[in-house]
Amino acid sequence: xxxxxxxxxxxxxxxxxxxxxxxxxxxxxxxxxxxxxxxxxxxxxxxxxxxxxxxxxxxxxxxxxxxxxxxxxxxxxxxxxxxxxxxxxxxxxxxxxxxxxxxxxxxxxxxxxxxxxxxxxxxxxxxxxxxxxxxxxxxxxxxxxxxxxxxxxxxxxxxxxxxxxxxxxxxxxxxxxxxxxxxxxxxxxxxxxxxxxxxxxxxxxxxxxx
Amino acid sequence: xxxxxxxxxxxxxxxxxxxxxxxxxxxxxxxxxxxxxxxxxxxxxxxxxxxxxxxxxxxxxxxxxxxxxxxxxxxxxxxxxxxxxxxxxxxxxxxxxxxxxxxxxxxxxxxxxxxxxxxxxxxxxxxxxxxxxxxxxxxxxxxxxxxxxxxxxxxxxxxxxxxxxxxxxxxxxxxxxxxxxxxxxxxxxxxxxxxxxxxxxxxxxxxxxxxxxxxxxxxxxxxxxxxxxxxxxxxxxxxxx
Amino acid sequence: xxxxxxxxxxxxxxxxxxxxxxxxxxxxxxxxxxxxxxxxxxxxxxxxxxxxxxxxxxxxxxxxxxxxxxxxxxxxxxxxxxxxxxxxxxxxxxxxxxxxxxxxxxxxxxxxxxxxxxxxxxxxxxxxxxxxxxxxxxxxxxxxxxxxxxxxxxxxxxxxxxxxxxxxxxxxxxxxxxxxxxxxxxxxxxxxxxxxxxxxxxxxxxxxxxxxxxxxxxxxxxxxxxxxxxxxxxxxxxxxxxxxxxxxxxxxxxxxxxxxxxxxxxxxxxxxxxxxxxxxxxxxxxxxxxxxxxxxxxxxxxxxxxxxxxxxxxxxxxxxxxxxxxxxxxxxxxxxxxxxxxxxxxxxxxxxxxxxxxxxxxxxxxxxxxxxxxxxxxxxxxxxxxxxxxxxxxxxxxxxxxxxxxxxxxxxxxxxxxxxxxxxxxxxxxxxxxxxxxxxxxxxxxxxxxxxxxxxxxxxxxxxxxxxxxxxxxxxxxxxx
Numbered sequence: 001x002x003x004x005x006x007x008x009x010x011x012x013x014x015x016x017x018x019x020x021x022x023x024x025x026x027x028x029x030x031x032x033x034x035x036x037x038x039x040x041x042x043x044x045x046x047x048x049x050x051x052x053x054x055x056x057x058x059x060x061x062x063x064x065x066x067x068x069x070x071x072x073x074x075x076x077x078x079x080x081x082x083x084x085x086x087x088x089x090x091x092x093x094x095x096x097x098x099x100x101x102x103x104x105x106x107x108x109x110x111x112x113x114x115x116x117x118x119x120x121x122x123x124x125x126x127x128x129x130x131x132x133x134x135x136x137x138x139x140x141x142x143x144x145x146x147x148x149x150x151x152x153x154x155x156x157x158x159x160x161x162x163x164x165x166x167x168x169x170x171x172x173x174x175x176x177x178x179x180x181x182x183x184x185x186x187x188x189x190x191x192x193x194x195x196x197x198x199x200x201x202x203x204x205x206x207x208x209x210x
Numbered sequence: 211x212x213x214x215x216x217x218x219x220x221x222x223x224x225x226x227x228x229x230x231x232x233x234x235x236x237x238x239x240x241x242x243x244x245x246x247x248x249x250x251x252x253x254x255x256x257x258x259x260x261x262x263x264x265x266x267x268x269x270x271x272x273x274x275x276x277x278x279x280x281x282x283x284x285x286x287x288x289x290x291x292x293x294x295x296x297x298x299x300x301x302x303x304x305x306x307x308x309x310x311x312x313x314x315x316x317x318x319x320x321x322x323x324x325x326x327x328x329x330x331x332x333x334x335x336x337x338x339x340x341x342x343x344x345x346x347x348x349x350x351x352x353x354x355x356x357x358x359x360x361x362x363x364x365x366x367x368x369x370x371x372x373x374x375x376x377x378x379x380x381x382x383x384x385x386x387x388x389x390x391x392x393x394x395x396x397x398x399x400x401x402x403x404x405x406x407x408x409x410x411x412x413x414x415x416x417x418x419x420x421x422x423x424x425x426x427x428x429x430x431x432x433x434x435x436x437x438x439x440x441x442x443x444x445x446x447x448x449x450x451x
Numbered sequence: 452x453x454x455x456x457x458x459x460x461x462x463x464x465x466x467x468x469x470x471x472x473x474x475x476x477x478x479x480x481x482x483x484x485x486x487x488x489x490x491x492x493x494x495x496x497x498x499x500x501x502x503x504x505x506x507x508x509x510x511x512x513x514x515x516x517x518x519x520x521x522x523x524x525x526x527x528x529x530x531x532x533x534x535x536x537x538x539x540x541x542x543x544x545x546x547x548x549x550x551x552x553x554x555x556x557x558x559x560x561x562x563x564x565x566x567x568x569x570x571x572x573x574x575x576x577x578x579x580x581x582x583x584x585x586x587x588x589x590x591x592x593x594x595x596x597x598x599x600x601x602x603x604x605x606x607x608x609x610x611x612x613x614x615x616x617x618x619x620x621x622x623x624x625x626x627x628x629x630x631x632x633x634x635x636x637x638x639x640x641x642x643x644x645x646x647x648x649x650x651x652x653x654x655x656x657x658x659x660x661x662x663x664x665x666x667x668x669x670x671x672x673x674x675x676x677x678x679x680x681x682x683x684x685x686x687x688x689x690x691x692x693x694x695x696x697x698x699x700x701x702x703x704x705x706x707x708x709x710x711x712x713x714x715x716x717x718x719x720x721x722x723x724x725x726x727x728x729x730x731x732x733x734x735x736x737x738x739x740x741x742x743x744x745x746x747x748x749x750x751x752x753x754x755x756x757x758x759x760x761x762x763x764x765x766x767x768x769x770x771x772x773x774x775x776x777x778x779x780x781x782x783x784x785x786x787x788x789x790x791x792x793x794x795x796x797x798x799x800x801x802x803x804x805x806x807x808x809x810x811x812x813x814x815x816x817x818x819x820x821x822x823x824x825x826x827x828x829x830x831x832x833x834x835x836x837x838x839x840x841x842x843x844x845x846x847x848x849x850x851x852x853x854x855x856x857x858x859x860x861x862x863x864x865x866x867x868x869x870x871x872x873x874x875x876x877x878x879x880x881x882x883x884x885x886x887x888x889x890x891x892x893x894x895x896x897x898x899x900x901x902x903x904x905x906x907x908x909x910x911x912x913x914x915x916x917x918x919x920x921x922x923x924x925x926x927x928x929x930x931x932x
Contacts (some may be wrong), residue, residue: 026512166700183721188672191608221865245863266858330801
């Protein structure tokens, strides 16, 4: 069995024995700065705008709906099962398809869609990132296959940064098989370091802070 | 009377650029040091160490330690040789506790020339004058192993008539690297030509550094390119009046 | 040149004389240096040095106790419905993938960027058994079409221009001479999108393995790794065992350092934290999840306490960008897929120091690599250790006699100051006075050999002083005092 052989080699190399506990690990040093909500929103939109993301701070569900309706006009749209989208009325828009529970059908819909709409579990103020946790409410492909991604994020979900996220979720694997941080539109600079957006993922990312 | 300092001029300065050692002695005496030159000194052993010949390097290092064991301060016109003694001797004598102690004791008293002026003697103005536009080359071991960066620039800032123009690649290696310069001659040559371009872009007449080995590489390449730029060790600049 | 030489391989010259390539590599690495410098500047990341120290400590702790964390990782992956597979080398990895593909009737594999799979030539091994595996990172895709290996750890096609890409696309995809980078990118997107939707298996690498979560963490900008790990039915992550970190809460330290050190990004566009197959209720994601843990020599590196730190590497590529040697000779002159300073350190350890003994010598020891390494690997020190191992090996093999004798002689002279002085004076007498005072453009033919010839091939030579410092000093003492 390669497993036993390799583990044995590792132990021999380290001078450790089977079942031996590790030394005390270095302390975790996560720091959460005190940042008021307004400043977190400001920081988030600023950071995302810098990455060529579009942001909008909505003061009512209607404003969020208006933004979505305008962006989606005449387009094929897939929305996630997030209650936030339903509450805004986005899933009620005529060209928006939602409520997918079958992976195959969802994949076909996403591959053909122009816009994917999701919520986000959290957002990070300092980097302008969305935190997407796979769940019955949020599928992986909606924020990935369509060339345009729109996310509606409740403002209370905007954290300061990575340290706060991993303080809230010390072990994300306990609640999901997939947590993805999205920081701006998909990009590449593999040819001559020239920036091109939308190489595999969405070329446009829109976030409405609700 | 200031402190007694023993010069370790390095083999390169001794054999190729004695004027650098003389300039260093002048400057140190000018600021009140009592200067001594232990004549049994040769080399620190770095060429062998860097080429992978540890036993040979150790032999030379033991000689160095015996020669300088009594010195109060050992001042060196080179960041690279200083670092060899203060940092790398420890590795060399890792398995010889007695020599390791001696190396640590001597190592703590070895000081690179510009650092000796600014940090030990707390002197920045040594009364020098040089009417020239110069640029400063950060030698790698001084910069990265001894954190020497602002000291030489502060010293240059106090030289009357001197203008310092920074180059865009001041911190980039000149490509010398000891035996690297001959083992990998073409790569080393490519590196120094890039560095020379950066020097020429400043319009400076003189390149200053605190390591004669870098200056040997730079001056050699500048001369080969027929460039109207010369090199000076910081000690030579500070000795000018 | 003998096999045991510790000098420049002759093929370097071709790269050094290629002006276009020099410019491309120098510009690209220079830009990456600049971006990193801005991203770690004290005003934007005051805790940068502290993060480096923490990252080093976490890696040290995890690797010093690696057996424990491997087992913990395995247990957690299992708990989430995934499977861990240990492989001793590339052929075991290929066997595993081939067997799985056969059992599941898989025909097409999509791959996201992974240096580990490059290391074991996984694509070639699979192709040998008629299993198609397509690289989906744009740079890697171009290189796969062109049958080249990566030029750089993070920017694999750094050496290619849009015109090179146009030629490759014309020849391999039948696209006529498209030289607009944006359009080239979209062509690749189109081809690869179909592959993603058809593929049965996605193979990714891993930037980190998180022991307490049983998670694979992948960092990227394009989204191809997300597609590779989300679209196909089966996800296989292939990772070197050393990618382990102890806890999910250690991740922020590394994520803050990795993107900044690599491309100057505070975070890359996508960071995926994947722990097992799709769970009950989740709408999409792979149904099967495997993590292949590769040894391939890593246990050998672990055994050396000092050199163990070369396994801390998080493959950010900063040491390449900042290495004046890499910037001159580029990525393809290094003997293995890992190039630059980190390549010069790990390749001899994986392959044996005797294979390419020149490699640890291909450095001016400037220390720029160590200065920018986000996990503080003391690369110059490791190079020095390896140099010593090379000379020891050569002594054992009775090779490199001339150099060894020269250094023995030199060391003897250096311990005898009188002889040293005498030899110095004698040497000086050999050198004629040149045109530039003190500098020689050439020496008489009988002297133009060995190191002198090498020196003179690139630059002028300082003429040894007719009076050494010690001789000056003696007269100075007599005259002045």
